[in-house]
Amino acid sequence: xxxxxxxxxxxxxxxxxxxxxxxxxxxxxxxxxxLFPNETRRVARxxxxxxxxxxxxxxxxRLLRQSLRETGRTAAETAILWLRPLPRVLPLVREVVGExxxxxxxxxxxxxxxxxxxxxxWEMTGLYxxxxxxxxxxxxxxxxxxxxxxxxxxxxRGGARLVPTDASGVRVLLRALRxxxxxxxxxxxxxxxxxxxxxxxxGHPAHTMVLxxxxxxxxxxxxxxxxxxxxxxxxxxxxxxxxxxxxIDDADLGIAATRLNQGVEACVxxxxxxxxxxxxxxxxxxxxxxxxxxRDVADD
Numbered sequence: 001x002x003x004x005x006x007x008x009x010x011x012x013x014x015x016x017x018x019x020x021x022x023x024x025x026x027x028x029x030x031x032x033x034x035l036f037p038n039e040t041r042r043v044a045r046x047x048x049x050x051x052x053x054x055x056x057x058x059x060x061x062r063l064l065r066q067s068l069r070e071t072g073r074t075a076a077e078t079a080i081l082w083l084r085p086l087p088r089v090l091p092l093v094r095e096v097v098g099e100x101x102x103x104x105x106x107x108x109x110x111x112x113x114x115x116x117x118x119x120x121x122w123e124m125t126g127l128y129x130x131x132x133x134x135x136x137x138x139x140x141x142x143x144x145x146x147x148x149x150x151x152x153x154x155x156x157r158g159g160a161r162l163v164p165t166d167a168s169g170v171r172v173l174l175r176a177l178r179x180x181x182x183x184x185x186x187x188x189x190x191x192x193x194x195x196x197x198x199x200x201x202x203g204h205p206a207h208t209m210v211l212x213x214x215x216x217x218x219x220x221x222x223x224x225x226x227x228x229x230x231x232x233x234x235x236x237x238x239x240x241x242x243x244x245x246x247x248i249d250d251a252d253l254g255i256a257a258t259r260l261n262q263g264v265e266a267c268v269x270x271x272x273x274x275x276x277x278x279x280x281x282x283x284x285x286x287x288x289x290x291x292x293x294x295r296d297v298a299d300d
Contacts, residue, residue, distance in 0.1 A: 020234025030072020082154025098241030105222030111177030207284030213256035
């Protein structure tokens, strides 16, 4: 209860700050994460070590510091994006690279599936798409109950429709596509055990959703990737839209999942410092393989 009130107060205070100041404070707090032992740093370090084995130790340490600072920026800017009036938020998108792909996809009339990895500012991506095109996305309430109202308000006020992560939500997504509308999916989450297959991601098996290829095959929708690059010095965001790899809707779910992860990986390699490396993307592993995040003496 008290924790929830504190979070709401912090969000409202942060939302009043100029974007450069809020992101700067977030980067400072994120930088502190790189100085002291903590779970976010440990997970990010493990992910970076395993995903970039050909990089030098100095390169990996630099990426770890940058990533944690960007994590802080993500947290700080979220208050602004959720609570500040839309006419003041949407102009923060300074450029949309590949916007013609969106226009072409919607013009086909068979719907568009937007895949937004945890890269850059995915909250900015969602607001822009909902305001410009309208979008339907799945939604899982956060563990902190106090965040639920803030999140719903922040994401739906631009025109987004949020649906539950169950069979009823899937039916709504498919119906939206068949009506020629846009839906949004976070493609780099670890799905429930019976909702995914294992496919390579940065050379390691990652439990990968099969919902996307199933929706794409049933609807014939255009599939695109999108991410919002955070510009330096609080100047706003540049959105990047890129086509999905061929085969992302393959009937063979193993092939489709591999293409999906290849698409996410290509986006991440364009902007590695702004990826959420602190997320346990490899938490689920095939039977017989060791725990990807098992502790060792080098963790802290």
